[in-house]
Amino acid sequence: ALDAVLLESRATQILILAPTREIAVQIHAVITAIGIKMEGLECHVFIGGTPLNQDKARLKKCHIAVGSPGRIKQLIELDYLNTASIRLFILDEADKLLEEGSFQEQINWIYSSLPVNKQMLAVSATYPESLANALTRYMREPTFVRLNPTDPSLIGLKQYYKIVNSHPLPHKTFEEKTQ
Template identity: 50%
Template sequence: MHFVGLKVESFIGGLPYHEDVKKAEGCQIAVGAPGRIKHLIEAGCMKTDLVRLFVMDEADKLMDDTFVKDINYIFWKLPDNKQMIAASATYPNSLEKAVSCYMRTPTHVSPNYDGPVLLGLRQFVMVVPAHTNVAAQVKIKIERLMELLSSVTFQQCVVFSNYQTSGCAMLHRGEWRGDLPISAVGSFL
């Protein structure tokens, strides 16, 4: 899938470093191996001052001795005011404690063991054209999100929003699925 104006790149060790240096320029979403990401940050090729979300997928593996030093380096090079997600198929108490040290007020979410565990996950991304009026832009985004949520069947949903006020506005318009509990978590919702 390709979105005009959105630059997403992957950075993996073992591939030519000079190509990653080029890819890092203007990159908005970086996905990669901790060692390569650390190397690019150290070299000044990957800017971190505007990072707002740090996601660790397979957190159980990333908190292993092999990666934890690189993860620590990356974490401390990111702005203080960032959100963090640590996802893992296995989430023992030791992992919960390990990743909690990176978070101010952690919220831990796990499947309801009395109900079905998700076997698949559907993700949706929308690019909404920019509007010069910020209030109009937020309104358009909320309307588009409400259209999507009203047209998709789901039992669980995670929505990322840049502003807490727009997240709260969406929650208050929760009549689209009044049968499901809703909550907002985080400083950027």
């Protein structure tokens, strides 16, 4: 998705929701690490407990917004986050975000404030039938990709490992250098 970001635009183009602050921060860290060579890429995290004026300033140039549903909804309501240019909407840990009594109401509100023509991804380690049913409300002709639970590897990919003996000296040297 990073290759689809228009860096010359200052607008938010990708919105990622996560069920917890910690997961939002992790997502931000991964995107920042992957996009480090993309000069000008701006990715920011928006979670409760941080000053709103700081969020407002960050949104002046933010290609990718990562946050919790509550804070993202608040930013849209306050007109700090303009959703007109969002082309990709991602629900990370979708099973948690859409479980009954969770964030469903906030996600419905956020979804309705986004452009009609956007791509949506829902990512989850588990895909219960209830999640598949919930997602049909948001997606037209969704495609569900599930790994085989008995063999979750990708076709054509083989993984190997080798157990090697370790020696305590390099570890001790590392400890000495870091103290």
